[in-house]
Amino acid sequence: LLDGQVLNQTSRLEIQLLENSLSTNKLETQLLHQSTEISKLHDKNRLLEQKMQELESGHHEELATLQEERSSLQQMVARQNSVITELQTHLDQATGNNSILLSQQQQLTDTVNSLLNLCSKDRGSGVVPNSNLAFKQSDSSHEERKYRDCSEIFQAGFNNSGVYTIHINTQETKKVYCNMEAAGGGWSVIQRRKDGTMDFQRTWKEYKMVRRTGWDILTAFF
Incomplete structure (x- = not known):
């Protein structure tokens, strides 16, 4: 009777050991699968980091180009403002000169009209x-x-x-x-x-x- 109990107990232990072994194999398989997935994720992460670096490099270049263009535009605006100021000065001078010329023209016209009137009177007198x-x-x-x-x-x-x-x-x-x-x-x-x-x-x-x-x-x- 004692030997039968020992055998039964041994059988149960062997069965449990087998079950544990199967469970361990299953866990190892899952662990291997997870390791493979983690490796894939690492690869994807490296690719993403590489793309991010490329994008950042491209953005830095674009940013530098935009900054150069902005600086060039600011210089052009400054030159245009200087030209506009100079043209405004010339316009003011031309306006003043035009007023003087108009005044001189009016004086000359008045003088000519006076002379014409005088000549007309002289002709009328023979x-x-x-x-x-x-x-x-x-x-x-x-x-x-x-x-x-x-x-x-x-x-x-x-x-x-x-x-x-x-x-x-x-x-x-x-x-x-x-x-x-x-x-x-x-x-x-x-x-x-x-x-x-x-x-x-x-x-x-x-x-x-x-x-x-x-x-x-x-x-x-x-």
């Missing part, structure tokens, strides 16, 4: 601004005839009032204004005032200055 009328050539000799005063010029047939040249003597000539209409004609005018537009309250120096500037006072008022 002035012939051509001193060549003071000469009359002979049809036979074609020589220039000399007149001593406006009376001789009038008697020679010149009946238009204007500026003529008279010969005071054989060497001296002078331009005078001859009135060929008033009181029979042939008068040498020494004072000519018409509508009060000319200011005669001047010094002798101012009158000489008028002569020096080339203004033909004989065709105006004197």
